[in-house]
Every structure is written in C-alpha cells, then in structure tokens.
Amino acid sequence: MSIKHLDKIVSLCKRKGFVFPNSEIYGGLKASYDYGPLGVELKKAISEKWWKAMMNNSNIVGLDSSIMVHPDVWEASGHIANFNDPLTDNKDSKKRYRIDDLLSQQKSKVIDALCEILSIENKNDNNTLDKISHTLLQESDKYSNALESAGVIDPFSGNIGKWTPATQFNLMFQTNSGPSEKSGKSIYLRPETAQGIYINYLLVQNSMRLKVPFGIAQIGKAFRNEIIARNFIFRTREFEQMEMQYFVHPSEDESSMEHWKDKRISFYSEELGIRKDNLKFHQHSEDALAHYAKDAFDIEYNFPFGWGEVEGIHNRTDFDLKEHEKLSGKNMMYFDALKNEKYHPFIIETSTGLNRLFLMVLCESYYEDNENNRTVLKLPFDLAPNKIVICPLLKKDGLPEKAKEIYDSINATHKCVYDQQGSIGKRYYRQDEAGTPFGITIDHETLEDNSITIRERDSMEQHRIPVDNILKFILENK
Ligand code: ATP
Numbered sequence: 001m002s003i004k005h006l007d008k009i010v011s012l013c014k015r016k017g018f019v020f021p022n023s024e025i026y027g028g029l030k031a032s033y034d035y036g037p038l039g040v041e042l043k044k045a046i047s048e049k050w051w052k053a054m055m056n057n058s059n060i061v062g063l064d065s066s067i068m069v070h071p072d073v074w075e076a077s078g079h080i081a082n083f084n085d086p087l088t089d090n091k092d093s094k095k096r097y098r099i100d101d102l103l104s105q106q107k108s109k110v111i112d113a114l115c116e117i118l119s120i121e122n123k124n125d126n127n128t129l130d131k132i133s134h135t136l137l138q139e140s141d142k143y144s145n146a147l148e149s150a151g152v153i154d155p156f157s158g159n160i161g162k163w164t165p166a167t168q169f170n171l172m173f174q175t176n177s178g179p180s181e182k183s184g185k186s187i188y189l190r191p192e193t194a195q196g197i198y199i200n201y202l203l204v205q206n207s208m209r210l211k212v213p214f215g216i217a218q219i220g221k222a223f224r225n226e227i228i229a230r231n232f233i234f235r236t237r238e239f240e241q242m243e244m245q246y247f248v249h250p251s252e253d254e255s256s257m258e259h260w261k262d263k264r265i266s267f268y269s270e271e272l273g274i275r276k277d278n279l280k281f282h283q284h285s286e287d288a289l290a291h292y293a294k295d296a297f298d299i300e301y302n303f304p305f306g307w308g309e310v311e312g313i314h315n316r317t318d319f320d321l322k323e324h325e326k327l328s329g330k331n332m333m334y335f336d337a338l339k340n341e342k343y344h345p346f347i348i349e350t351s352t353g354l355n356r357l358f359l360m361v362l363c364e365s366y367y368e369d370n371e372n373n374r375t376v377l378k379l380p381f382d383l384a385p386n387k388i389v390i391c392p393l394l395k396k397d398g399l400p401e402k403a404k405e406i407y408d409s410i411n412a413t414h415k416c417v418y419d420q421q422g423s424i425g426k427r428y429y430r431q432d433e434a435g436t437p438f439g440i441t442i443d444h445e446t447l448e449d450n451s452i453t454i455r456e457r458d459s460m461e462q463h464r465i466p467v468d469n470i471l472k473f474i475l476e477n478k
Contacts, residue, residue, distance in 0.1 A: 001363065006304040009362055010232050012375065016434045018042065018362070019233060031229030031236045038434060039358075041385035041415070043240075046357050047219055049271045049382070050242045060215035060244065061208050065196025067221060068177065071185040073195050076327040077320055082291040083191060084168035086137040087227050088147060090154045091162040097155075098227045099133040099166055100126075105155050113150035118143060130288035136166040171224040173237075189223035194349060196220075197245045198320045202332065205247075212334055212345050213256065215246040219354070231305050233355045240354040247334070247345035250318065256348045257295060257315050264311060264350050265299055272357065273380040274364050278302040282309070292319040299352075301360045310360055311352035318344035365435060377435035378458055381478035387414040388474070389431040393443040395420050403442040406452070406467060414474065432457055438474060 013019040017036035023029045035043055054060050074080050086099045103111060108124070111132070115122040118135045122128055136143055144165040154161035173189040190196065197204075197216045204216055222241045229235045248256045261281065268274040284296040294317045298309040321344045325332040333342045365377045381387065390407045392399035400420060407416050417436065419427045428439045439455040446452050446467070454473060455462045465473050 001302075001304040001366075003305050005363070005366060006232060008375075009304075009359075009366055012366070012377075012433060013039070013362070031226070032238065033233055033236065038385040042361070042379070042383060042435075043354060043358055045383045045385070046272065046361060047240075047242060047354055050267075050352070050354075050357075051217065051219065053267055053271060054215070054217040054244050057215065059210065059213065060217055060246075061204060061210070063197055063200060063204060063216050063218045064220065065193070065200060065218065067190050067223075068175075068187050069190065069196060069199070071187060072327050073199060073324075074172065074188050076323040077195050077198075078291045078323065079172060079188075079191060080170070083171050085171060085227055086133040086166045087169045088136075088166055089164045090156065091164065092159070093154050093156045093161070095154065095156045096227060099136060100129045101228055102152065102155070103129045103132060106152055110150050110152055114146060114152075117146050117150060126282060127285035127288055130285065133166070134287055137168065140165040140167070169225075169227060171226065173223045173225050190221075191224050192222055192351070193218045193220045193241045193243045194245055194316075194351065195320070197243070198324060198347075201245075201247065201321070202334075205334065212336065213246060213248045213252065215244050217242075217244040219243075231303070231308070233359050234303065234305075234308060236355065239356075241351060242354055242357075243349065243351045245316075246348040246350070248348060250343060250346045253294070253315050253317070253346040253348065256346075257297075257313065260348055260350050261297055261313055264313060264352075268299070268301075268310075268360075272361055272364075272383070274301065274360065278364065280307065282307075290314070292316045301356075301363075303360070303363055308356070310356045311350065314349045314351070316347040316349050318346055320347065321345070372460065374429050374432050376432045376457060379435035379437070381437050384435045384437050385415065386417040386431070386434065386436045388416045388438045388440055389427065389436050390416050390418050391424055391427050391439060391441050392420050393424065393441055397444065398447060399442050399444070402446055406440065406442065406470070410470060414471070428455060428460075437478060440470065 016038060018039040020034045020036050021028045022032035022034050087096055088099055089096050112122060114132050118132060120131050120135065136146060147163040151160050172191050174186045175189065177187040197218055201216060219242045221238060223238050226235055226237055229237055246256060265279060268279055269276050278301055280300050282298045282300050289296055293314045295315040297313045299311040300307040301310045321332040332344060334345050335342050361383060365379045367376045367378050369376055388410060390403050392403035407418050410416050424441055431439060437457045441453045450467045451464055452467055453462050453464055456477065
C-alpha cells in the first residue's frame with residue numbers, strides 16, 4: 001500500500017460517513033476530525049474489543065477518571081518539566097518542525113553528515129533520529145549550526161535551510177478553571193489517561209480488595225498540542241487513549257513486560273484481524289526512553305505512509321507513585337498483608353490510541369477489487385458497523401413489506417441497513433465500500449417459499465436459503 005491509498009481512504013471515510021473533517025463550513029480546523037454514523041460504530045466496536053480483552057482478566061478492573069486534575073499531578077509526573085518535543089524553526093519559510101520528524105524526511109547522506117558532526121553511531125533507525133534530536137537539544141549552544149552544516153532541507157521550500165537552535169515545546173494544553181484566570185494555578189488537559197489511574201490506584205485497590213498483581217483499565221480522551229499533526233487521524237491534538245496500567249511486585253517487572261508484549265501483539269491479529277507481517281515491535285534505545293521508563297517497546301503497524309506506532313508498552317517502574325508520594329505527602333505504598341511487606345509496585349503500562357487503531361483497521365481492510373471494479377472494506381464481521389444490507393428486488397408487489405419484516409426480525413441482534421434504491425448490483429457495491437459483510441435480496445420467490453438470496457461481501461458468492469436459516473448461515477460464515 002502506498003501513500004496514495006491514504007488519500008483514497010480519507011475520501012472513502014467522508015463519502016461513507018466514517019470520518020468528516022471538523023468545522024468544514026468554516027474552512028476546517030487543522031488535524032481535527034469528527035466521526036460519522038459508521039465511524040462511531042466502528043470506533044465503539046474496536047474499543048469494546050479492547051475493553052473485553054482487558055476485562056477477561058479477573059484481576060483487571062475499570063476506571064473513568066477526569067480529564068482535568070489537580071495541577072500538581074503534572075508537576076509530580078514530570079510532564080511540566082519533561083513533556084517536550086525538540087523543535088526548530090526555519091528562518092526563511094518560518095515553518096516550525098519537530099526535529100525527529102524533519103529528519104525522517106531527509107536523505108541518508110544528510111543523516112550521515114549529522115551523525116558525523118554530533119559523533120553519533122548511525123544505525124539507520126528511529127533511535128538514530130531520536131539520538132540526534134536529543135543531542136541537538138541538550139547541546140544546543142555547541143551545535144546551533146549543525147542542521148545547516150549537514151544540509152538539512154526545508155520540506156516546505158525544498159531548499160537547504162537556515163535553522164534556529166533546537167528548543168523545547170511543551171505539548172500540554174493549558175487552560176483555566178473557574179471564573180477568574182488569576183485564581184490558582186493553570187489547569188492542563190490531560191496528555192495521557194495514565195495519571196488518573198495512578199492517583200486513584202489505592203482507592204481502586206482498597207474498594208475492590210485487589211492483590212498485586214492487578215490492572216486498571218481506562219478509555220478516555222487525551223490532548224497534546226502536537227507541533228505537526230498529520231497523516232489523517234494518525235496524529236491529532238485531541239484523541240482517545242485506551243490504557244491499562246498493571247501493578248506488579250518490583251521483582252516481577254521484566255516477566256510481566258514479556259507477558260503483556262505477547263498478549264498485546266496477539267490482540268491485533270486475533271481480535272482486529274491484522275496480518276502478522278504488518279505488525280512489529282520497536283524497542284526504544286536507552287537515550288530515547290521517556291523520563292519515567294526503564295524499558296519501552298512500541299507495537300508498529302505498516303501504514304501506507306510507513307511503519308508507525310499504534311501502542312506503547314512501557315515499564316514505568318515506581319517512578320510515578322513515588323513522585324506523587326513526594327509531592328502530595330500521601331503514602332502511595334501497597335501493603336501485602338500475607339507477606340507483611342510494604343512497597344511501591346512497579347507499573348507495566350499498555351497504552352494505545354483508539355483513533356490509530358481505527359486507521360489501522362481501515363488500512364488493513366481497504367481493498368481494490370479491480371477485476372470486479374469495486375472497492376471493498378474487508379472489515380471483520382464483529383467490527384463492521386452494519387452486518388447485513390436488506391434489499392427488496394422491487395419497490396412493489398409486497399416485496400418492501402416482506403423485506404421490512406425480515407429487517408425487523410434481524411436488526412435487534414445484528415445491525416442491518418435497508419436499501420431499495422437502484423439496481424441490486426449497485427446496492428451491494430455501495431455496501432461493499434462500507435464494509436457490510438452480507439447482503440440479502442427479497443424477490444417474488446420469497447413470497448412463495450420464504451427463501452432469500454444471501455451474498456457474501458468478499459467472495460461475492462450467492463446462496464439461496466430459507467429465511468429461518470439466515471442467522472445460522474451468518475454465524476457459520478462470518
Ligand atoms: P508518538 O511517538 O507517535 O508521538 P508517543 O510515543 O508519544 O507517540 P505514547 O505517549 O506512548 O505515544 O502514547 C500511547 C499511544 O497513544 C500511542 O501509541 C498512540 O496510539 C496514541 N497517541 C499518542 N499521541 C497521539 C496523537 N497525537 N494522536 C493520536 N494518537 C496518539
């Protein structure tokens with residue numbers, strides 16, 4: 001799949017009611033999207049799969065914490081000091097770039113030159129770009145001209161640019177709470193849902209009488225003032241995270257990390273139908289680790305624009321709990337009554353973005369069937385927003401009435417769509433593009449012997465079966 005497929009997916013999303021550009025009547029708000037009628041269903045189906053996969057574990061429970069929390073939470077978590085992206089401005093075009101993103105658009109000879117200037121070993125991977133950005137930031141005085149000397153091109157103008165020294169940009173959105181801006185500290189929109197879990201973990205543990213190891217799962221909005229938001233819904237400033245924080249004994253952090261790596265990568269192939277060769281792990285190098293992490297792996301998907309992170313699995317150690325303890329003055333230790341042992345649990349985090357999974361599922365399902373001149377979204381049955389399109393052959397002779405009767409009998413358990421406009425072929429093709437797995441046609445024979453034609457989306461095969469067997473057929477063939 002190439003980048004041109006992404007444009008086709010974007011256009012399909014708008015045409016079929018999956019995703020719309022936000023505020024379109026006012027010219028749009030960059031990198032902001034709304035989910036249409038089919039989009040909300042698909043998003044809900046993905047999040048339900050995730051939620052179920054988590055809740056199937058008897059020692060994992062749910063939480064729904066606030067988006068806005070006490071400002072000290074972000075002080076303790078280190079987000080005020082450390083949640084920064086290194087950036088640079090082009091002095092001519094005035095365009096601003098995240099440095100790792102700018103570097104990912106450069107030819108290898110430019111990266112080679114930068115590595116030589118900064119004395120970094122070039123391993124030709126994401127870690128090399130992370131190391132370059134961090135070195136440029138940490139030693140910005142010494143290397144203020146490095147980008148120019150290495151010949152870094154401004155993607156906007158196509159010319160070798162003059163660049164400002166690397167600086168930091170905090171990604172948190174700041175706002176005020178209450179009527180007076182002057183009262184109290186600034187409030188931030190949460191950049192991750194995780195902290196809401198940490199500050200509640202003892203309340204959850206006590207109320208549910210949980211014993212380590214246990215997990216707390218949460219789905220909710222997060223906000224990051226990304227310098228560059230692009231690739232459709234891959235990177236936006238408002239997005240939804242699905243995070244599960246797993247609290248373990250400090251001696252079990254590494255084995256737990258392995259356990260969750262296996263579980264999480266299997267989730268994608270088993271529950272979302274993603275081909276295994278479109279998934280891989282990427283381990284962060286030590287220099288590129290977040291301020292809280294001891295070890296970190298990304299699960300990456302092979303998007304039309306290249307490999308991109310869909311989930312982070314992090315060993316966050318006891319960093320967050322200890323920092324909250326220091327700043328709040330409240331004891332954040334877990335007490336193991338059986339062993340009479342008090343400790344700060346280590347936290348293994350699995351953190352994924354619902355919107356990225358949505359895009360991944362669309363990319364994986366998008367198929368151009370050139371032989372039959374149609375576009376198909378080969379969505380897994382469980383994820384498809386509509387499961388069956390119900391079509392009376394004609395708009396007369398009692399066929400619509402019979403079709404509506406069948407619609408009503410199935411729709412309660414399997415979401416149906418009713419369509420009586422245009423030729424049957426056109427009606428099926430419309431639904432192929434929306435990912436509807438089955439089509440049913442009601443014709444004159446139906447009125448005589450109560451049989452219908454059922455068609456499968458991917459194979460386009462058609463079968464004549466009794467109305468009473470529709471659900472059985474679907475369950476056996478989905
Ligand atoms: P990236 O390197 O792509 O900026 P990250 O390493 O900062 O991501 P994490 O902090 O690990 O991401 O967040 C966990 C997950 O949240 C990511 O794997 C991704 O699925 C999702 N996510 C993070 N930032 C965004 C965003 N701006 N838009 C959509 N999803 C996001």
